[in-house]
Amino acid sequence: MADTPLFPVTVVGSWPRSTELVRALRRKEAGEMTLAEFNQVADGEVLECIRAQEAAGVDILSDGEQRRDNFYSFAVDKLTGMQLMKVSELLDYSTDRARMEEVLRALDVPSFAIKSPIVVDRIGKRQGLAQDELAFMREHTDRPIKIPLPGPYMLTRSSWFEGLSDKVYPAPEDLAEDVVAILREEIIALRDQGCEFVQLDEPILSQVVFGEESTETFMCAALPNRRDPSDELELAVRLMNETTAGITGIRTGVHVCRGNWSRREDVLLTGNYGPMLPYLTQMNIDQLVLECATPRAGEMEVFKEYSNEKEIGFGVVNPRTDDIEPVEQIVARVKELLQYFDADKIYLNPDCGFGTFAERNVNTHEMAARKMKVIADAAVQLRAEYS
Numbered sequence: 001m002a003d004t005p006l007f008p009v010t011v012v013g014s015w016p017r018s019t020e021l022v023r024a025l026r027r028k029e030a031g032e033m034t035l036a037e038f039n040q041v042a043d044g045e046v047l048e049c050i051r052a053q054e055a056a057g058v059d060i061l062s063d064g065e066q067r068r069d070n071f072y073s074f075a076v077d078k079l080t081g082m083q084l085m086k087v088s089e090l091l092d093y094s095t096d097r098a099r100m101e102e103v104l105r106a107l108d109v110p111s112f113a114i115k116s117p118i119v120v121d122r123i124g125k126r127q128g129l130a131q132d133e134l135a136f137m138r139e140h141t142d143r144p145i146k147i148p149l150p151g152p153y154m155l156t157r158s159s160w161f162e163g164l165s166d167k168v169y170p171a172p173e174d175l176a177e178d179v180v181a182i183l184r185e186e187i188i189a190l191r192d193q194g195c196e197f198v199q200l201d202e203p204i205l206s207q208v209v210f211g212e213e214s215t216e217t218f219m220c221a222a223l224p225n226r227r228d229p230s231d232e233l234e235l236a237v238r239l240m241n242e243t244t245a246g247i248t249g250i251r252t253g254v255h256v257c258r259g260n261w262s263r264r265e266d267v268l269l270t271g272n273y274g275p276m277l278p279y280l281t282q283m284n285i286d287q288l289v290l291e292c293a294t295p296r297a298g299e300m301e302v303f304k305e306y307s308n309e310k311e312i313g314f315g316v317v318n319p320r321t322d323d324i325e326p327v328e329q330i331v332a333r334v335k336e337l338l339q340y341f342d343a344d345k346i347y348l349n350p351d352c353g354f355g356t357f358a359e360r361n362v363n364t365h366e367m368a369a370r371k372m373k374v375i376a377d378a379a380v381q382l383r384a385e386y387s
């Protein structure tokens, strides 16, 4: 990305999905629509998403995850040995159903709508995870492309479920070996096909650090015996480093946010990045893509100790609100961050995607475009000052 300007503007991943697209996703899932028929619908939606980002001034585009049911469940279509299960179905296997129901209610999670890929057999590659998405993007834009992938820790943790997965993989760590190998191969293939930026999503790390003693979460039905958070974080670091070891020629990032499934701020997790940064900075990746616009993310001073250790994908707008952040506010936030990071280490993005789960857009297409536009406007001002 030699000609990328300072403060590159990018997205975290998802874009709101249209009703037509969600209907097509469901029909494909039910076997009423072939993949080719589905792709016809999805191609059109991705094109719209690409054009909207280009028009807004986004420098590094994603395909809006339009072909995915959500940011990790799509693995089911791409890998063998996994089965898509609704969280409500998993309740039947849960060791403490009443407790899990209570957690889901408290978190404002629709258990009937959210699905998890659950490992039921040895996993293998049916096809690349996102190489088809990249190929389509490459045909339709000249701008650099970001591909979000589920991180190795999340993919392992969210898909290993006791009573279903342990027949093949006695422990999550056993599954992790296969997950790491698959992700490594994928990143290398994406790089070789011209992807500039791969982002590994690890949102459940927030649950590990900031979640209360809740035993199970919707994304991580598999944390029945909550272990020491530092053990979990160390595992996440080890898996990330095994996944990216020795890979060069592509920008890598890790995305962490405190939840993007509900507009109710009170049910989303709160706390600054202090407890997490010692681990995130040990990861062999270029960029930390972090939710920072919401006050729940806490103070930016936590970066002082880690200044310039990594690039930062700085969350400057909240994807879940109905108001548009003023350009001056974004510029001021970036100036605050410039105390801890050099200008060429700062990328600008929203806190998270605009439609994490297919059935739960957190905003409209129009609002997503407007929010990206103000980020791009802020970048123009910042470039004038710092280039």
Ligand SMILES: [Zn+2]
Pocket: 012, 203, 255, 256, 257, 258, 259, 260, 351, 352, 353
């Ligand atoms: Zn997120």
